[in-house]
Amino acid sequence: KQRALLxxxxxxxxxxxxxxxxxxxxxxxxxxxxxxxxxxxxxxxxLSDAMLDTLSVSAVHGEVxxxxxxxxxxxxxxxxxxxxPTDRDDAAxxxxxxxxxxx
Numbered sequence: 001k002q003r004a005l006l007x008x009x010x011x012x013x014x015x016x017x018x019x020x021x022x023x024x025x026x027x028x029x030x031x032x033x034x035x036x037x038x039x040x041x042x043x044x045x046x047l048s049d050a051m052l053d054t055l056s057v058s059a060v061h062g063e064v065x066x067x068x069x070x071x072x073x074x075x076x077x078x079x080x081x082x083x084x085p086t087d088r089d090d091a092a093x094x095x096x097x098x099x100x101x102x103x
Contacts, residue, residue, distance in 0.1 A: 002082075003052060007043035010055075011035050022054060061092035065099025 011031035
């Protein structure tokens, strides 16, 4: 699900400089072409695991804030977090937000 969301964002030309920085400039154009042909179910497959690891952060709940702070120190002044789909992880999510605010 997150792979498809990231692929959708990266299909937009304004995100292509990020891809170019890592040598993946052709991927944005391929993603854009798939979406223009309404082939949404195929976009996620164009992102390799290496791309996903480079362009997103993955960690267990208790480590997310620290990983974000370490990775983006001096580069980011805000974060966009996707809310959990259910309230099952609300406490963990609140901990992430607290950890980012304390930084």
